[in-house]
Amino acid sequence: MRIGLILSVLSLVALPLDTAVSQTKEGWREYPHLVKVFNEDNKAKYSLLVNDHVTKRDVFIFSEAVTINEPVLTNGGDVIIAANDVYINAPIDTRIYFKYKYLYWQPYKKNSRAYGIITYYEKPIVRSFNYYYNWMEYYDDVGKVYSFKGFEGPEDRHRANEYVDKVLEVPQLPSAPMLLVPTEVNRQVGGDAPDHSVVWPSVRSGSIRIYASRIHFCETCLKSMEVDHPPITGGDPYDETRAVFLHVGGLKGGRGGAGMTTACSYHPSAQTDACDIDRPKRGALSGKPGRGGDAGEIFVKFVGREPSAQERSDLRLASNVQGGRPSHIAQKRTPKFKTLYDRPSRAIFSDEVPVHEGNLFGSDGRIDIFSINTDEAISELYALLAKYETNGNYAIAPLLRMAMDNPAIFSFSPRDLLAILLEEEMTLLQQELLTALPGALRGAKPIRSNREFFSSLSCSDEMSLYTELIDSLLHEICNFRTLNDLDFVRSYLFRIGGIYREGEADVNVGIRQNDTLSKLDNIAVIIRKSLAQQKEIHLMLYDSMKQEQRDKIEVAIRAVNEQRRQLLQTVEDRKKAKKGFDKLVAPMEKVADGVGKLYTKAISGQWATAGQQVFAVVKDISDLRLVDYGMPPADTADIDERLSALKRTLRRFMEATAQVRAEMLASANVNLREIADLRWEIKSRQLTSKLRFPNYIRASIQEFIRTNVDADRVLKSNLALIDQSLEGVLRVPTELDVTAPKQSCGPNEKGIRLQDAEGPLGCVRMSSIAATSALVVSGDWLRDFPLFVIEPGKNTFRIDLEFAFDRKDLSFETMDFSP
Secondary structure, three states: OEOOOOOEOOOOOOOOOOOOOOOOOOOEEEEEEEEEOEOOOOOOOOOOOOOOEEEEEEEEEEOOEEEEOOOEEOOOOOEEEEEEEEEEOOOEEOOOOEEEEOOOEOOOOOOOOOOOHHHHOOHHHHHHHHHHHOEEEEEEOOOOEEEEEEOOOOOOHHHHHHHOOOEEEEOEOOEOOEOOOOOOOOOOOOOOOOHHHEOHHHHOOOOEEEEEEEEEEOHHHHHHHHOOOOOOOOOOOOOOOEOOOEEOOOOEOOOOOOOOOOOOOOOOOOHHHHHHHHOOOOOOEOOOOOOOOOOOEEEEEEEOOOOOHHHHHHHHHOEEOOOOOOOOOEEEEOOOHHHHHHOOOOOOOEEEEEOOHHHHOOOOOEEEEEEEOHHHHHHHHHHHHHHHHHHOOOEHHHHHHHHHHOOOOOOOOOOHHHHHHHHHHHHHHHHHHHHHHHHHHOOOOOOOOOOHHHOOOOOOOOOOOOOHHHHHHHHHHHOOOOOOOOOHHHHHHHHOOOOOOOOOOOOOOOOOOHHHHHHHHHHHHHHHHHHHHOOOOOOEOHHHOOHHHHHHHHHHHHHHHHHHHHHHHHHHHHHHHOOOOHHHHHHHHHHHHHHHHHHHHHHOOOHHHHHHHHHHHHHHHHHOOHHHHOOOHHHHHHHHHHHHHHHHHHHHHHHHHHHHHHHHHHHHOHHHHHHHHHHHHHHHHHHHHHHOHHHHHHHHHHHHHHOOOOHHHHHHHHHHHHHHHHHOOOOOOOOOOOOOOOOOOOOOOOOEEHHHOOOEOOEEEEOOOOOOEEEEEOOOOOOOOEEEEEOOOOOOEEEEOOOOOEHHHEEEEEOOOOO
């Protein structure tokens, strides 16, 4: 249970991310950045505010399945989740949790006679003011609800110093502290909540974006959302117990400072008499309450399927996008001293002077629920991550400490999270094929499981905006699409070119683990060294950028702007030369205008807004399909080429930005740079091994075909080894059990033409034809398996079938590999 305390302005401290964000999973990342929440002319400090900033954390969670078991608190940062299935058992809360100390009265000069009677109030009197200030929102993990309760805090002013370093956390804007009671009898009105000092955009709650095929709420969560919770006794006007699991609501407004009670002079020998004279008088009014904070936004995008009406209803019920409400709607009267003493409670501070509460509401957010296909999801996620990568002026020290603590981190680039999501899907598909292959070789026709997130991947366009790694991963995922009426194992072999397609000479390259084990040992040594000499680093990322690094980014963005100029010129030329081209002008000019804005912001170093513009440009380009405008491809070929050139230069700009960020992080700590380099080498080896999967499968099937004795055992052993390499769990150097081929195709062997061949086939000579074609097994053994695939335009080549197949058991088929 998270306990918070609503008190006066004392401390603004970043919260650590809850354990719901795993510190050892590859696809879970947090990116901290410092945000100013109070103006320079900050009268809200009252000498007790620790600093004017909070550390927000953007949290990105990319995995095949994501489970939220504990509250995810971002302290005002944004959340992006991408997964096939999301299981929500605890809230995602993007509000700022200010950290407050227990004290809520103004400090005094020690040994001064002017510090006032509150220093020596009896415990019931102090308790009354505790009830006024210390009213907190908390999350009840058992009931799965947010609710409110009071917290008494220290009752004795003499003990207050014991609480100076103790803090509680509250999603509420700062309140005005209570004024000290002066020695004069005059009562004073409490101070207004310090709204004039707040930087309102900075205290807006973060946004949540979820890209998933299915979202599941726990049974207790659903029940809690459906029941009517009883009203809260003694709460503030807008308090309610509520089950919220996507919380982007605005912060509650701060309280006006409590009005002082009747003053009295203190003297050790005359305290009782002096105070008794003044006690019948009522206390003063409180200050005016502050307005609530603005809410964030929620975007839920169901990938590959339409959500049901019940799913939409559950999501809306589970979400809070309401602007923040004031903590009270009137200036409150502090009662008589005797009332404070006899009946300490929140209720004795009565509403007296109403305030116009409509001006105290923060702006509402919104929740949008969409259905999109896989292509749209991938392009949007890439654009979003590019935005955060460009504008995220993230704090260096926490990032470096995170790299030390989390062995799964191999990169500081947000865009690499998309690669992790794609890698997980690719690995699951590869493992499914490994499981299904033995049965398929014996005649079974296995069915691939359907993860809807990737079910609508078109695989039709080359996305030159994506990095080479993401392109490669998408290509391998596309290899698993079923072809015609074939099962997914046979379809995969068709798409990778057949069992006997030319491959690596050494199929075990990438599966050996010697170097990887050595690098892991080196990392352990470097971490020990780093722990011994780690120093605090207080630089923000872009604050440490050197001139040569700025120059590198400037060169890249100028190249993007030049491609923009050429695109506009080509559009202008085509508009004059071709009728009907006018309908393409508007979308082209929209892209060009977006690039122009990006150039202006990037060249002037406005990274916060440049990142937003990167997102807009990448999304506009990704969404643009010239074919949708009904013009012949020949008429748009030059425009298409200009767009491709723009994509390439924009990609180089984003890569230059990522490289500069990596350089700045690396320069902060040499040891951590070595760790990052070694981890990237390990990750690259693992990814390279997974992308060589087609070669491993071909080699394993070829060995199964040529093995006369114990073929099933050898196949099982090889497939198990491949599976272990996909998981990265090999502990000793190991290789596939693959014997050398019989080499029917010698150096001087021309090979026999397939149309002339009879009987068992050894070295076969093939030439391509106009359409993609394949040599397919039509006999009983390995029926419908492709031996090799010939693409149009390929020159004459030879394939060694090692006399394993008879010509009468093979057929030559034309194939259609279109999506």
